[in-house]
Amino acid sequence: xxxxxxxxxxxxxxxxxxxxxxxxxxxxxxxxxxxxxxxxxxxxxxxxxxxxxxxxxxxxxxxxxxxxxxxxxxxxxxxxxxxxxxxxxxxxxxxxxxxxxxxxxxxxxxxxxxxxxxxxxxxxxxxxxxxxxxxxxxxxxxxxxxxxxxxxxxxxxxxxxxxxxxxxxxxxxxxxxxxxxxxxxxxxxxxxxxxxxxxxxxxxxxxxxxxxxxxxxxxxxxxxxxxxxxxxxxxxxxxxxxxxxxxxxxxxxxxxxxxxxxxxxxxxxxxxxxxxxxxxxxxxxxxxxxxxxxxxxxxxxxxxxxxxxxxxxx
Amino acid sequence: xxxxxxxxxxxxxxxxxxxxxxxxxxxxxxxxxxxxxxxxxxxxxxxxxxxxxxxxxxxxxxxxxxxxxxxxxxxxxxxxxxxxxxxxxxxxxxxxxxxxxxxxxxxxxxxxxxxxxxxxxxxxxxxxxxxxxxxxxxxxxxxxxxxxxxxxxxxxxxxxxxxxxxxxxxxxxxxxxxxxxxxxxxxxxxxxxxxxxxxxxxxxxxxxxxxxxxxxxxxxxxxxxxxxxxxxxxxxxxxxxxxxxxxxxxxxxxxxxxxxxxxxxxxxxxxxxxxxxxxxxxxxxxxxxxxxxxxxxxxxxxxxxxxxxxxxxxxxxxxxxx
Numbered sequence: 143x144x145x146x147x148x149x150x151x152x153x154x155x156x157x158x159x160x161x162x163x164x165x166x167x168x169x170x171x172x173x174x175x176x177x178x179x180x181x182x183x184x185x186x187x188x189x190x191x192x193x194x195x196x197x198x199x200x201x202x203x204x205x206x207x208x209x210x211x212x213x214x215x216x217x218x219x220x221x222x223x224x225x226x227x228x229x230x231x232x233x234x235x236x237x238x239x240x241x242x243x244x245x246x247x248x249x250x251x252x253x254x255x256x257x258x259x260x261x262x263x264x265x266x267x268x269x270x271x272x273x274x275x276x277x278x279x280x281x282x283x284x285x286x287x288x289x290x291x292x293x294x295x296x297x298x299x300x301x302x303x304x305x306x307x308x309x310x311x312x313x314x315x316x317x318x319x320x321x322x323x324x325x326x327x328x329x330x331x332x333x334x335x336x337x338x339x340x341x342x343x344x345x346x347x348x349x350x351x352x353x354x355x356x357x358x359x360x361x362x363x364x365x366x367x368x369x370x371x372x373x374x375x376x377x378x379x380x381x382x383x384x385x386x387x388x389x390x391x392x393x394x395x396x397x398x399x400x401x402x403x404x405x406x407x408x409x410x411x412x413x414x415x416x417x418x419x420x421x422x423x424x425x426x427x428x429x430x431x432x433x434x435x436x437x438x439x440x441x442x443x444x445x446x447x448x449x450x451x452x453x454x455x456x
Numbered sequence: 457x458x459x460x461x462x463x464x465x466x467x468x469x470x471x472x473x474x475x476x477x478x479x480x481x482x483x484x485x486x487x488x489x490x491x492x493x494x495x496x497x498x499x500x501x502x503x504x505x506x507x508x509x510x511x512x513x514x515x516x517x518x519x520x521x522x523x524x525x526x527x528x529x530x531x532x533x534x535x536x537x538x539x540x541x542x543x544x545x546x547x548x549x550x551x552x553x554x555x556x557x558x559x560x561x562x563x564x565x566x567x568x569x570x571x572x573x574x575x576x577x578x579x580x581x582x583x584x585x586x587x588x589x590x591x592x593x594x595x596x597x598x599x600x601x602x603x604x605x606x607x608x609x610x611x612x613x614x615x616x617x618x619x620x621x622x623x624x625x626x627x628x629x630x631x632x633x634x635x636x637x638x639x640x641x642x643x644x645x646x647x648x649x650x651x652x653x654x655x656x657x658x659x660x661x662x663x664x665x666x667x668x669x670x671x672x673x674x675x676x677x678x679x680x681x682x683x684x685x686x687x688x689x690x691x692x693x694x695x696x697x698x699x700x701x702x703x704x705x706x707x708x709x710x711x712x713x714x715x716x717x718x719x720x721x722x723x724x725x726x727x728x729x730x731x732x733x734x735x736x737x738x739x740x741x742x743x744x745x746x747x748x749x750x751x752x753x754x755x756x757x758x759x760x761x762x763x764x765x766x767x768x769x770x771x772x773x774x775x776x777x778x
Contacts, residue, residue: 285467289474292757293750296716297734301746302482304738382599386720389601390735405602409724412605413613423602430597438593 185443188436195429199247208238210245210399221415231417233407239418242399243425249400251429253315254380260319262373265326270365272327273334274357284331290324296386303392314393318380326372333365340364367444374437378430385426401426464765468758473525475754479747480524484517528751534744538737543748547730551752553623554729558718560645561652562707569657570703573664577699578691580669588661595658600717604651604724611647618647621726648725655717656710663706668699701772708764711757 219236230239272283346360387393388402401422408418508514533543576585612620680694719731737745
């Protein structure tokens, strides 16, 4: 019977956020099964928040009081602070900020989610190949990866986008996706190296399974958990990144409302019209927080190493 | 140890070569060249062809690449049209400013981050730990440019305690004695360094907390407890020493994101470092300067990870003995 130490308090004794970084560890075999199946509450509230944000983005045309690029009254409604008629105020072109924020959610969320799916796919494929083939191929692939990892992603993206600008939105997604897979593939490769040693791979190989089947049916399902966690954490990252790029003027372009481009509009005269910069920032923080909490909670729920560490290391 | 060092250096050299290759081809693959202005500036095709030939843009790509590599080795990174100087000397001018900002931010964020992480692990599962976890997750989720702007708004405009940007007082700096000049720079350094610290300390604290929690259930900690040592001695003298090792690796891992973060923070606070110069170079379509900053940024990250590995080898006797 495992001993209870300070480090192994049950997950639900922690608060919603603390349980995200604490590790769930069964303290008593009789409750183990029940506790393992219970997901941390951070997972629920973050998932609820993400669902809410996604539905807001989907329903933006129905929810928004005005069209996102409609200039209401360039004389009288220019740069109005938040009021009842315009809950988040208006910007310097007299556009309703709430409507722009709602439509901006569509751009920011879809860019981030599609780009992360793309980079997770590329990263998994690359890491899978490098780890599975091994030897010289692996060594070469990993050095190339080291080089990509050594270039600060922001600098790389800015350089690329600046040279290609103005970049249409699908291209922006592809470029962001293609620069985000390096860490995923390092993660995947490490997992593959560990999984490759397992007996069930040996067994499958002994039964004559071809490489494709080994990879697809035996290796891939066993390395997906860390990829899911990395993807969840990656969405938050990319939302910030996209906003930063739009802020520098190389992301989503002028009339298109994304949280980053709204922030860019607001940052020019932020001393006087602080609300234009404040609200998109708050939206970003809330969204990124939801995805980060979801990612960490997911890791604590899924990560087999942490569960193993929690129950065997004492 | 010496063999490890040699292998590590060779490996880094290859990485730097690859960084250079990648940045060259990524930028050359983009449409246009420094002399295509997309209709902004009218230029006759003859003049344009002449300029292209003069700067070697009409040569085969491989020849251009060979020349580029040769130039990078000699630290000839080209001529910056927007800064009116050689890219190498422009970067040498601004690099110390970025290093100053990053060094201060790095030191502060490791001090704060390790401190908070240890506090959390020491008081694990208490209300302090829970509250800090929540707060740190929020800070971990803050966009750098947004936090920078809010900090600027609050501490430079609403409460005008700190200067709104730049690195020195442009008018008075030259008339100050040395001591005041240093104070002047420090005064300008507070807000950007504070912003960067807030952003990266959160990640370090989360890392330190879990590193310490990983060490605490191990046998040598139990031995220490069994000897009858107090909780404070156990955490600080026995567990922390071992939990600090992974943090050293974090220095190397954090450098790319710190440089990226410094990019936005420098821009918001107009701190005239590499990020600020690169941002302006993008706006000015100054190709050589953009390429130069990417190459130098990549070299800095590679050097940083070598230093981190060496520190690790020094700090961990198990690795040094090899």
